[in-house]
Amino acid sequence: MTDVIAPGWHDWLGLLLHHMLLSLLSFGGTVSTLPEMHRYLVMDHHWLTNAQFTASITIAQIAPGPNVLFVAVMGWYAGMNAGGVLPGLLGTVVMMAGVLLPAATLTYFAAAWGHRNRGKRSVRAFKQGMAPLVIALMAATSWLMASVHDNLHQDWPLWLLTCLSVLVMWRTKVHILWLLAAGAILGYYGIV
């Protein structure tokens, strides 16, 4: 059961401003600010329950689109806790605007600056220097996702699925949705 909250306008404003600040600090993505979001939303201000917090992340992963949409679900739950569908929609808007807009604005101007100055030696050095790292970070993401299943004795079918999928994706033109569907079906029936 969630605490009954009756947020005033200053609570909504606080919600917005807090996440706008987090937005500017979210290097590596919004997930890097998750512990702080949990503290603010669940522990300190009781906008959400713990269960709703975790459910938001899972639902956003199940649904198509960027995983950052978990903040929309959190806003929805927060508003629903506060009163109903209309506050739910307000919560969604506040959370999305707070979390996304500041970082996106900063990125826009940084990219515009980088584009204007693209001939500069330092800008060119940055672009080429970062290239191998960006690829390494892709590999790291892949590894971090796969290595959640670290009991090779029972998880080897999952690893096999991953390796086979890499080959199919790298060397063929099979559409990604087929592979995702295959993964879902194999998972559902307990084959992986």
Next chain:
Amino acid sequence: MDYSSDTRETAPLPGPASIADLFISFTLIALQGFGGVMPIVQREIVEKKRWVTNEEFLEDWSVAQITPGPNVINLSVIMGGRYFGLPGAIAAMSGLVMVPLLFVLLLAYIYAGMAEDPGSVRAMRGVGAVVAAMFAATGLKLASALKNNVLGMPLCIMLGTGCFAIVALLRGPLILALLGPGTIACVLVYRKIQP
């Protein structure tokens, strides 16, 4: 004036046809992104639409990585902004977010118990394995863009391995990988390229 030599400059570069095209393209990309949108962006924009090369994709992504916020959102802002300025950035970002937002809220509304349902938990396990593969496969495809890098392959592999070790094996903060191997890489390139 002699126009005969101008045909290359006046031929339009491939890119989105309009702001609406940006919105629709990114919407369709997002709707295929179950668990990870970035690999879909690479497949659609680099391989199918050919709006950018793998090299340019890596460059955009570097900027998306270094600025705060989710990488894929930043990437949409960078790409959309380059083609159509602020309206383009807004269109691309909205494409990634708006229609998927409807799906996500619908899901949250109708199936509150979905997160615990054992069937969907099992299915998500399988999907997760495929998504991990997506990131690895995209990394492999992008690696071909390194062959023209001034650092040369051996150095790229060393720096990349260092970054991978920090983030994936040691589970260190991203900032460490950017400040460590990142700074080294950028300084090395700086010294190798012409002013």
